[in-house]
Amino acid sequence: MKFICLYLAMSTDMDKENQTIIFEFLLLGLSSQLEHQRFIFWLFLCVYLITVIGNLLIMLAIGLDARIHSPMYFFLANLSFVDICFSSVTIPKMLVNHIMRSNSISYVECMTQMYFFITFINMDGFLLVVMAYDRYMAICRPLQYTTVMRPGLCxxxxxxxxxxxxxxxxxxxxxxxxxxxxxxxxxPHFFCDPYPVRKLSCSDTFISDLMVFTVGGVVFITPFTCIVISYVLIFSNVIKIPSTQGIQKALSTCGSHLTVVSLFYGAIMGIYLRPSSSYSAVDTVATVIFTVVTPMLNPFIYSLRNQDIKLALQRLILAKAVLQMP
Structure with a gap:
């Protein structure tokens, strides 16, 4: 009898160790077929290079051109920096794994990747709400804008x-x-997305899910709600502008920001505010949109729709060309 009890206790301890000691995870990526993997590798490599170069150009243009040293462009430069970091959290590891022909990521690397992924995705949302507040002050409170939007506050x-x-x-x-x-x-992903990782757990995740759902919901919903309120106030004031030219000018300053907000929140909405058990392959595609595509598109959206950024980029390129002349 004592032998049986001892055996059961040892078996329980061994099972517990097998459940808790995980040294690495395997990232299955977006496809198991070799041809698709090669195509995805080159596609992601091109997207990553475009993202880094495009956002770096935005940062350099804003930093080196004193004509656009204003709160709006200060926030835009921060958004470009965050987008570079956001893409760098997930894509390089996937590219390295493809080159090394390995799908593994260590437990520590996975937790680290998850930490920075959550940081930068939330930082994107907070910067978008700060930029919405800046547009609200510029359009609805133009006389108070300079006084309120001081460098210290920004x-x-x-x-x-x-x-x-x-x-x-x-x-x-x-x-x-x-x-x-x-x-x-x-x-079943190309990085340590929190929800697929959580689905692998043997533990009772009810309390953890509840905490994540509650806090994550507040962190997600609060910026989104503030953005919606800001634009409701902006549009209610824009309608009162008598001239059509004034309305077009007011809306043009918000067009780029609204486009980015739509892309960012449109892909995220409905993915991370649900129980982890309902995560599916469709959500994986949506995750690729806001982790890979959106950071790449942001510099193009702002440069194509913003005359100041266009001029700043032109001056930056011309200045570089002059310096390279013999």
């Missing part, structure tokens, strides 16, 4: 956004680190 808004997003990412990652994992360590 830096403070960005700093607060960084603090909130990092705290949320830390909470999410710590909750994930407390979960136990079984023998199945395959993630």
């Amino acid at each position: 830096i403070l808004l960005v700093a607060i956004s960084w603090v909130i997003t990092n705290l949320h990412a830390l909470l999410h990652t710590l909750l994930m680190a407390q979960l136990s994992f079984c023998a199945d360590n395959t993630i």
Whole structure:
């Protein structure tokens, strides 16, 4: 009898160790076929290079051109920086795994990738709401704009956004680190997306899911709600403008921002505000849109629809060409 009890206790301990000690995960990627993998590799490599170069040009144009040193472009430069970081969290690891012909990612790397993924995706949302507030002040409170949107306030808004997003990412990652994992360590994705990873857990995730759903919902819904309120106030004031030219000018300053907001929140809506058990392949496609496509499109959206950015980029390119002349 004692032998049986001892055996059961040892078996329980061994099962517990097998469930909790996970040294690596396997990223299955977006396709299991070799031809598709090669196409996806070159596609993602091109998209990543375009994203980095495009957003770097935006940052350089804003930083080196004193004519556009204003709050709106300060926030835009921060958004470009975040988009570079956002893409760099997921795409390089996928590219390296393809070159090395390996699908593995260590447990520590997975948790780290998850932490920065959550940080930068939330930072995108917070910067978009700060930019919406800036447009509200410029259109609805033009006489108070210079007084309110001081450099100190702009830096403070960005700093607060960084603090909130990092705290949320830390909470999410710590909750994930407390979960136990079984023998199945395959993630049907090209990076450590929190929901597919959570589905692998053997632990009871009810409390963790509830915490993530509640806090994540607040962090997601609050910026989105503020953006909606800002544009409701903006459009209600724009309607009162007597001249058609004035309306067009007011809307043109919001066009780029609205396009980015639509792309970003349109892909995210309905994915991360649901239980992790309902995550599907369709959500994987939507995740690719806002993790890969949106950061690439942002510089083009702002440069094509914004005359100041166009001129700043032209001056930057011309200045570089002059410096290279013998």
